[in-house]
Amino acid sequence: MSTATIDHLDPDVLRAYIERTRWFAGKGRDLHIGEVTRLGVLPGDGPVVVVHLVEVVYDDAAGGRELYQVPLVFYRDPEPRLEHALVGSWEEPADAPLPGAVHAYDALHDREATAQWLRAFAATPAGGSRTADAFVVHRVPGHELDVDAVPSLYPGEQSNSSVFFGEDAVMKVFRKVTPGVNPDIEVHDVLTRAGSENVAALYAWLEHLDADGSPWQLAMLQQFLRTATDGWTLALGSVRDLLAETVTHALEADAADQVHARDAGGDFAGEAARLGESVRAVHDLLAEQFPTERADAQDAAALAAVLHRRLEAAVDAVPELAEHRDGVAALYDRVAALEGFERQRVHGDLHLGQTLRTSKGWKIVDFEGEPAAPLAERVRPDSRWRDVAGMLRSFDYAPRVVERDFALDHPGTDEARDQRAAEWAHRNRNHFLTAYAGGELSADERLLLDAYTADKAVYETVYETRNRPTWAAIPLRAVAEIGAA
Ligand SMILES: Nc1ncnc2c1ncn2[C@@H]1O[C@H](COP(=O)(O)OP(=O)(O)O)[C@@H](O)[C@H]1O
Numbered sequence: 001m002s003t004a005t006i007d008h009l010d011p012d013v014l015r016a017y018i019e020r021t022r023w024f025a026g027k028g029r030d031l032h033i034g035e036v037t038r039l040g041v042l043p044g045d046g047p048v049v050v051v052h053l054v055e056v057v058y059d060d061a062a063g064g065r066e067l068y069q070v071p072l073v074f075y076r077d078p079e080p081r082l083e084h085a086l087v088g089s090w091e092e093p094a095d096a097p098l099p100g101a102v103h104a105y106d107a108l109h110d111r112e113a114t115a116q117w118l119r120a121f122a123a124t125p126a127g128g129s130r131t132a133d134a135f136v137v138h139r140v141p142g143h144e145l146d147v148d149a150v151p152s153l154y155p156g157e158q159s160n161s162s163v164f165f166g167e168d169a170v171m172k173v174f175r176k177v178t179p180g181v182n183p184d185i186e187v188h189d190v191l192t193r194a195g196s197e198n199v200a201a202l203y204a205w206l207e208h209l210d211a212d213g214s215p216w217q218l219a220m221l222q223q224f225l226r227t228a229t230d231g232w233t234l235a236l237g238s239v240r241d242l243l244a245e246t247v248t249h250a251l252e253a254d255a256a257d258q259v260h261a262r263d264a265g266g267d268f269a270g271e272a273a274r275l276g277e278s279v280r281a282v283h284d285l286l287a288e289q290f291p292t293e294r295a296d297a298q299d300a301a302a303l304a305a306v307l308h309r310r311l312e313a314a315v316d317a318v319p320e321l322a323e324h325r326d327g328v329a330a331l332y333d334r335v336a337a338l339e340g341f342e343r344q345r346v347h348g349d350l351h352l353g354q355t356l357r358t359s360k361g362w363k364i365v366d367f368e369g370e371p372a373a374p375l376a377e378r379v380r381p382d383s384r385w386r387d388v389a390g391m392l393r394s395f396d397y398a399p400r401v402v403e404r405d406f407a408l409d410h411p412g413t414d415e416a417r418d419q420r421a422a423e424w425a426h427r428n429r430n431h432f433l434t435a436y437a438g439g440e441l442s443a444d445e446r447l448l449l450d451a452y453t454a455d456k457a458v459y460e461t462v463y464e465t466r467n468r469p470t471w472a473a474i475p476l477r478a479v480a481e482i483g484a485a
Pocket residue numbers: 154156158159160161162170172200222223224225226228230353354356365366368
């Protein structure tokens with residue numbers, strides 16, 4: 001079957017379904033469903049899995065359009081086991097892969113359907129590629145797939161949809177898609193071939209070739225990290241240990257001073273340092289494998305101009321930023337005066353939630369880049385200090401999030417909690433950064449790191465003010481500290 005625009009699917013049915021998924025980025029916005037395209041049927045003898053491309057058109061002031069990948073599995077009769085994933089029931093035309101009345105479900109929720117992807121990967125020779133209908137499957141050499149592994153959908157919050165195949169492999173089906181190379185696949189392919197020990201090895205990926213011969217990279221299969229726990233969860237656990245001890249002591253007279261992050265049960269500093277080493281190793285390998293460039297004085301001025309513009313826009317949206325504006329702007333002026341700095345391929349969206357600790361060390365996941373940026377921007381060389389700043393912000397958020405949880409149940413311990421949260425952030429940021437840098441930062445490096453950290457915190461104040469106003473105090477405090485430095 002070739003690519004076909006579909007007009008028999010009820011746009012309201014698709015819309016209702018998309019709006020209740022986890023991965024849809026435009027929840028709450030004014031929108032309508034545009035063109036719906038059928039890319040093809042997954043090869044194999046299992047149930048009929050048809051991969052659709054659904055265009056979402058935004059009707060609000062911001063406007064724009066996005067394309068989402070929606071694989072549906074069609075059954076002749078209702079499948080009660082998949083009721084939670086029902087998209088709709090309708091009549092397929094005579095030339096459709098399953099003509100007549102069908103019940104359509106989100107294919108990622110169906111084990112029979114997801115096994116179809118795994119079989120398509122496994123049927124492709126290691127190190128080679130295979131064309132099947134409208135799809136091309138690529139296999140990276142070095143791993144024998146377990147085709148009998150039992151599929152299960154990743155239960156967490158996600159912008160894509162991941163399926164675990166037993167303990168052998170994990171498949172990520174990209175939801176928001178664009179023509180061209182997917183940065184997550186591209187980076188994993190390069191780092192896997194280069195032998196990186198800090199990413200989950202890439203095993204295979206699936207593409208669709210459109211009429212112009214451009215690839216659309218739709219899904220990737222990679223090593224399942226069996227012993228993994230994500231860095232965000234671990235960090236929260238460490239803070240909880242510290243604060244639990246803190247509140248106990250705080251209520252026993254003024255002994256709170258005696259509880260410190262370094263002594264508490266779940267100290268994270270060793271992990272933070274090892275994570276710093278892993279991020280450094282990934283950056284070094286990215287610099288070796290992808291183009292690097294020396295940004296000049298003009299580029300530095302251009303970067304500073306972008307930072308200034310973002311700050312001004314943020315001050316308009318968050319009035320509390322105004323008093324810190326001059327301090328932060330002075331930092332950006334110093335960036336404008338830099339003679340130059342290095343740029344390379346970076347992660348682009350690095351934070352503790354994109355790190356996994358395994359029995360074989362820390363791994364970094366999800367190289368799709370800054371979610372809001374267009375593709376061309378996401379793959380462009382950038383400063384590695386932008387990634388480091390993302391990690392530092394995450395080390396600041398973790399203790400603050402836990403501290404807020406404790407506030408309700410432990411009134412009267414505010415000061416002790418606040419001090420220990422600040423201490424945790426400080427201690428772990430330092431351990432991470434020292435291990436990352438392997439020594440002192442140069443004055444220019446420190447400046448870039450501070451500027452990117454300020455920019456990130458400024459962005460967070462806008463995000464929190466719009467979405468979770470009571471959280472805005474977390475990044476505001478960080479902006480105040482940087483602005484005062
Ligand atoms: N190779 C892997 N092995 C085990 N768990 C993984 C692996 N890759 C990702 N995960 C888990 O799945 C989550 C989502 O993966 P991620 O690549 O960040 O998807 P998304 O692009 O939707 O954010 C991660 O936070 C992690 O907990």
